[in-house]
Every structure is written in C-alpha cells, then in structure tokens.
Amino acid sequence: MNPYFNLKTRHSEVPRRVYARLDNVESLGGADTVLFSYEAVNADWEGFEGDGLFPLDLGAGVISRRRRGSNADQNDPKFRRILWKHYDRFPFYGVEITAWGQEIRFLLDLGYSWLEMLLEPTDEKDAQIQVYSGLFAKPAAAKFIWPPRRSKHSRALAATFNMSAHPNARPAQIQKVFKGRVGPESLGICDVGQGNANVVLDGNGQPLFYFDLGCGVKGNAPTTPKPLSFCLCGDPPIILSHWDADHWAGAVIDPRALHRTWIAPRQRLSGPHQVALGANILSHGGRLLLVPTPTVPRAPLSISLGSTSVLYLQRATGKDKNGSGLVLTVAQKRLDRAWLLTGDADYAYIHTMPHSSLAGLVVPHHGADMKSATPAPAPPKMKNKPDYCRLAYSFGPGNKNGRTSISHPTTSAVTRHNTVGWDHGNWVKTGNTPGTVLAGGDVRATASNPSPHLNGIIVGWNKPPSPRAICPKCKIPMKLVQT
Numbered sequence: 001m002n003p004y005f006n007l008k009t010r011h012s013e014v015p016r017r018v019y020a021r022l023d024n025v026e027s028l029g030g031a032d033t034v035l036f037s038y039e040a041v042n043a044d045w046e047g048f049e050g051d052g053l054f055p056l057d058l059g060a061g062v063i064s065r066r067r068r069g070s071n072a073d074q075n076d077p078k079f080r081r082i083l084w085k086h087y088d089r090f091p092f093y094g095v096e097i098t099a100w101g102q103e104i105r106f107l108l109d110l111g112y113s114w115l116e117m118l119l120e121p122t123d124e125k126d127a128q129i130q131v132y133s134g135l136f137a138k139p140a141a142a143k144f145i146w147p148p149r150r151s152k153h154s155r156a157l158a159a160t161f162n163m164s165a166h167p168n169a170r171p172a173q174i175q176k177v178f179k180g181r182v183g184p185e186s187l188g189i190c191d192v193g194q195g196n197a198n199v200v201l202d203g204n205g206q207p208l209f210y211f212d213l214g215c216g217v218k219g220n221a222p223t224t225p226k227p228l229s230f231c232l233c234g235d236p237p238i239i240l241s242h243w244d245a246d247h248w249a250g251a252v253i254d255p256r257a258l259h260r261t262w263i264a265p266r267q268r269l270s271g272p273h274q275v276a277l278g279a280n281i282l283s284h285g286g287r288l289l290l291v292p293t294p295t296v297p298r299a300p301l302s303i304s305l306g307s308t309s310v311l312y313l314q315r316a317t318g319k320d321k322n323g324s325g326l327v328l329t330v331a332q333k334r335l336d337r338a339w340l341l342t343g344d345a346d347y348a349y350i351h352t353m354p355h356s357s358l359a360g361l362v363v364p365h366h367g368a369d370m371k372s373a374t375p376a377p378a379p380p381k382m383k384n385k386p387d388y389c390r391l392a393y394s395f396g397p398g399n400k401n402g403r404t405s406i407s408h409p410t411t412s413a414v415t416r417h418n419t420v421g422w423d424h425g426n427w428v429k430t431g432n433t434p435g436t437v438l439a440g441g442d443v444r445a446t447a448s449n450p451s452p453h454l455n456g457i458i459v460g461w462n463k464p465p466s467p468r469a470i471c472p473k474c475k476i477p478m479k480l481v482q483t
Helices: 060-068 077-087 102-110 154-160 171-177 218-223 255-259 272-283 411-419
Strands: 017-027 033-042 092-100 115-121 129-132 140-150 186-189 198-201 207-211 261-265 287-291 301-305 309-315 326-332 337-341 357-362 390-393 443-445 456-459 468-470 477-482
Touching: 017 092, 017 102, 033 102, 033 115, 033 272, 060 154, 077 272, 092 102, 092 218, 092 272, 102 140, 129 218, 171 261, 171 287, 171 301, 186 477, 261 326, 272 287, 390 456
Parallel strands: 261 287, 337 357, 357 390, 390 443, 456 477
Antiparallel strands: 017 033, 017 115, 033 092, 092 129, 115 140, 129 140, 186 198, 186 456, 198 207, 301 309, 309 326, 326 337, 468 477
C-alpha cells in the first residue's frame, strides 16, 4: 500500500516542488473564505525522469502505453501486480490552501488543471498552506515561493493518473452483485469521525452492503474513533458515493474491505489518490465496477432485494466531485417507506427523489453549508402528527475546516432541514449552537462538538429498531446504539 495511506505516517514534510490537481473546494462561513484541497505528488520523483516508470518528458502517449500494457484486464493477476507495483511507489501529498479575497478568484481560474507548486516550510502561525505526507499525518505549514502555475506536463500527468484502465460496468453487472441479498431491515449510520459510512442490515443484523466506508482524514484524522473496524460478514459489497477520501479511507484502516466488490462513479476529475485506491482494490483481489456518467439525467437503476424491497441507484447531476456522485434510495414497497443516502450531493443534483415517505435521511456533506436554494426533502406527516422518521448527521467531534473555526454541522444546513419540518429539538433552541448538545426530536448525530463521540445510529422502517452494539457472528463492535 502506498505510504500516503499508511497509518504509521504520522508526521509531514514539505516537498520543494509538487504537481497538484484540485480535489475539492469548500466555502467556509460565506464567500470570503474558501478551502482548496489538492491531491499532489512530488515533482522531483525519480520515476518521472527519462528512464523512470512515468517519464513525463516523453509525453502522454508513451505513458498511456506503459500503463495499459498489452490487452490489460483488471481480472488478470499480472495486471493487478503491475498496478500495485506502480502506484505504491508514488510519493503522494495532500495540500490544503485556505484562501481569501483575490486569492480565491486566482485559484478558481486555475480550476482543475494540473498545477506546479513550489513550496518551502514556514514557522508562521496559522499558515494558510498545510501539507500532509499521509492521510492520517499531522500537517506541516508551508508557503509559496511563487504562485501556482499550470504545469507543462499536464497531458502526461493526466495520462498517468486516470481511471481509463478500468472499464465501465453494465447495469446487469451491478444488479448481479446484489443477487441473493434480501430483506433490508435497518439502516446504520456508523460513527467514523468526520466522514461517512452507512450500512444496510438484514433481519439478523448482518451487513447486506455498505454505502461509503470513510473516516476522518488529514486535519480531521483525530476525529476517527480508535479502534475502527467494520463487520464484513457475508462479503458485503461497498457502494462508494464519490471519491473524497473521507468516504473511503476506512478501507485503509481496515484493509479487509479492499477484497470486496466496490461500485463507484466514474468521475472525470481523477486525482492520484483516487487512482491509487483503485489499484489497491484490484491488487488486494477486489473488484471495481465503475458507473459511467450519463450525458443526460437518467432514471435510477432498479435493483431488487427480494420481493418487498428495491434499491434505486442514480448519478447526481452536478459537475464537481461532490455533486456528481452516486445517490441511493432504499425502498420498502409493502410499507411505502424509504431511506435516502446522499453522500455529499446537494438535493439540487438529485434527479429522482424517493416516491415513498422518508423513514430515514442522511444529511449531505456532514451538514455543510451547501449554498443551495433547493429545499430539503420533507419528513412524513400523518394526521398532523409526525410519523416515525430519522434525520442523521454524520460528523466528527471537534471537526474543523482549513485554518478556520468553521465546523459541521452548520447553522445553514440545520435551518434548511428544520424549515421543512424535521424536528431538531435542542439544536434550534435559543442560545444553543447546532451540534453542541443532544438534538432530540427527529435528529440523531454521530458526535457532539467539541466532544464526544455519540456512537452510531440505527434507523428502521416504521419504528425504532433494536440497537446493534456488536455483530453476533464476528464479534466486531458495530456500536449502532442510537435509535
């Protein structure tokens, strides 16, 4: 596994020069402060030289041929070994820039181009640039020697880091993954810190499948509970909403998950860490099924789970990584109830909302300010009295974003959901800050700010299910105790 994914990589260094590609942009407390996150690789790595694995000066064509090999097939063990050999060698980094004023426009104009950054360490307090040598490492403060610029090797870097080696999955392939999986009885929202991991359980409390398998990373790595492991009884497949690390990094901590079948969106904005994770899934014996991006919004893919339940899997319609991921509805036809799992996709980008009344809704992006005017889906109502329903917030205790004090959940997200009828209890009482006290009402959260962890949440169809503290078979703690 690449050292960047290694839990033992605890301290960071500042490389002199990196190639970096934008991974995520998040507004922090308004339009005046924005966090830019980049996936980066050391530009002075010997593998980029003329006789290296990926000689950038020889161009994109040569690199593409070297990656592809001859008749490469993701099921070919030789191909797996090649991928493992290549992508475990790259000296990866993460770079976060907290930008203000004109810096925001400058970085936005550079967009998703491959950039060259020249950096040096700094002792400045509250430095705006944080460099990570690992997903779970403490950051090193840095400053620019000169402003970022587009790299002359952009095409060669794009050829090095893309998902073209992985074919698109056909609908029938995805449906086949769930054959024999029946009877979803409860939905678990796991406490993984500042990340997302949802699990759909059968009547025996065994996982039918996961939707995301994340945890806290980089600056939010301390929010991840220790130890962290997942029940993988029955070989559950993993649906990945999108390729943000806080939605898949749990598989790095519990690498048994890399042996499973992963269903993920093909996202145009491939970064080096995403490609390395795909390589690790294959080299560990797992499968990677990529859902292509449709040219126009399409009806969700229908996947039967027995005679009474169905999954509706769809691509969100946004342009960035968060807004173009996978969204899942789990519907119980007999009861006419549904759970909606959003990943980080705003409601504005969900083309087909559930037709059944919502029994469970996982709030997008940990309760971030989505800057959207689209209303949240409303909870069910029966004779002017709320029916059973749960609104789940997944975030880590004391989470932070960049060099600011902004944390999730935001007042904006809470107001957006409270307005349409989700009862937030104590969170909306005068004098309380959302996320700092137990909410009550319809709302459950995996943590409180600044502490503690509150453990996982379990949601039923029409009434609270029994807690699942531990898997009865493998004895791995599940901690789905909030009902």
